[in-house]
Each structure stands twice: as structure tokens, then as C-alpha cells.
Amino acid sequence: MPSAEELRTRIEEALPGAEVSVVDTTGGGDHFRAEVVSDRFEGLTRIQQHKLIYDVFGDEVGGAIHALSIKTQAPSPAGDPR
Amino acid sequence: MTNDEIRTFIDNAIKENRVMLFMKGTPQQPACGFSMRASGALNALGVKYAALDILPDPRIREELSGLSGWPTIPQLFVEGELVGGSDIVMEMFESGELAQLLGVEQPELESEPEPEQPVQQRIGLENRLN
Numbered sequence: 064m065p066s067a068e069e070l071r072t073r074i075e076e077a078l079p080g081a082e083v084s085v086v087d088t089t090g091g092g093d094h095f096r097a098e099v100v101s102d103r104f105e106g107l108t109r110i111q112q113h114k115l116i117y118d119v120f121g122d123e124v125g126g127a128i129h130a131l132s133i134k135t136q137a138p139s140p141a142g143d144p145r
Numbered sequence: 146m147t148n149d150e151i152r153t154f155i156d157n158a159i160k161e162n163r164v165m166l167f168m169k170g171t172p173q174q175p176a177c178g179f180s181m182r183a184s185g186a187l188n189a190l191g192v193k194y195a196a197l198d199i200l201p202d203p204r205i206r207e208e209l210s211g212l213s214g215w216p217t218i219p220q221l222f223v224e225g226e227l228v229g230g231s232d233i234v235m236e237m238f239e240s241g242e243l244a245q246l247l248g249v250e251q252p253e254l255e256s257e258p259e260p261e262q263p264v265q266q267r268i269g270l271e272n273r274l275n
């Protein structure tokens with residue numbers, strides 16, 4: 064059974080330098096929410112951004128990982144206080 | 146139906162319906178919270194859309210994901226293009242981008258996008274699977 068920590072590590076390995084947080088939303092080890100900020104997302108559509116995350120897990124999404132909710136964002140431009 | 150027939154049916158459904166939602170359950174009775182949110186957003190926008198329940202036959206989902214390259218359900222297509230799953234649909238609904246894409250007015254967001262009645266087209270794969 065995957066853990067939030069394991070998912071986080073795998074996303075970080077796939078997208079070096081990304082800021083990643085993963086929450087196990089039900090505590091059951093099969094529903095997760097991932098929030099990822101990465102400069103790899105620059106210039107990509109949301110679809111392409113989310114696919115980069117899905118691709119990390121392949122067939123596990125829909126298998127061991129029943130649900131993976133994703134929020135992606137490119138880093139804020141320098142000077143943006145957020 | 147063979148897998149090829151299912152894939153052709155899905156492909157046609159995407160091409161023939163301007164707004165096409167693949168979901169678990171129906172807009173009247175969603176079988177999953179993610180599908181409920183996606184259909185709820187469309188209901189709140191008052192757009193006419195076609196919806197197909199992927200649950201009656203596991204091959205529907207396999208063929209759909211094979212076509213779209215998207216692993217999860219729901220999947221929303223507008224004018225033949227994959228818009229996204231529930232996370233993207235909800236982000237775009239909340240930001241007003243979905244209303245803009247669909248050419249409708251953004252509703253007041255005081256209320257939750259649930260109680261509106263769906264404006265749904267029946268497309269009838271369900272019957273052909275029985």
C-alpha cells in the first residue's frame with residue numbers, strides 16, 4: 064500500500080527541484096491529493112501538467128492508488144510575494 | 146460489443162457532442178464524488194451536455210483512457226478536446242474559465258454547484274451493452 068511520503072518522494076525524483084506536498088485524504092492509503100509547484104510546468108497546459116504527475120505512477124493510478132487529486136502550478140515569478 | 150466497437154462509439158460520442166462527460170454513474174445519480182463535482186459544475190453552468198456512465202462495462206474505461214491518455218474518471222471533452230478531470234474542471238469552474246470556454250455566463254458562486262437539474266442528452270451506449 065503506497066504512503067503519502069512514498070508518493071511525494073517519487074514525484075520529487077521525477078521532477079527534480081519541485082515543491083511537493085502529498086496528503087492521504089482518507090487515511091486509507093489509496094486516496095491522495097498532491098500539490099506540486101515545478102518550473103517544468105512553465106508553458107504547459109493544465110492537462111499536460113497533470114499528465115506529468117500521472118505518468119510518475121502509470122497503471123497504479125486506478126489500481127493501488129484509487130484516486131489522485133492533483134493541483135499543479137508553475138513557480139511564481141520573482142518578486143511575487145506569494 | 147467488441148472493444149473496437151466500444152472505442153468507435155466513444156470516439157464518435159466525443160466528436161458528436163460538443164460537451165461530453167464520461168463519469169461514474171449519471172448526472173442524476175453520480176457514483177463517485179469526483180464525477181459528482183464535474184457534473185455539478187456543468188449543471189450549475191446550465192449547459193447542455195452528454196454524459197456516459199463508464200461503470201456498466203470495464204472496457205469503456207479502458208478504451209476511453211486508451212484514446213485520451215488520461216487515466217482517471219471523470220473526463221470532460223469540449224469540442225472534441227480533453228479539458229481535464231475533476232480537479233481541472235473544478236479549477237476552471239471556480240475561475241470562470243469553464244464558463245468562458247463553454248460560452249455561458251458564470252453563475253453567482255454563493256451557492257454550491259449541486260442542486261441544479263442536469264440538462265443531459267442520452268446517447269444510449271448503456272442499452273447496447275445489455
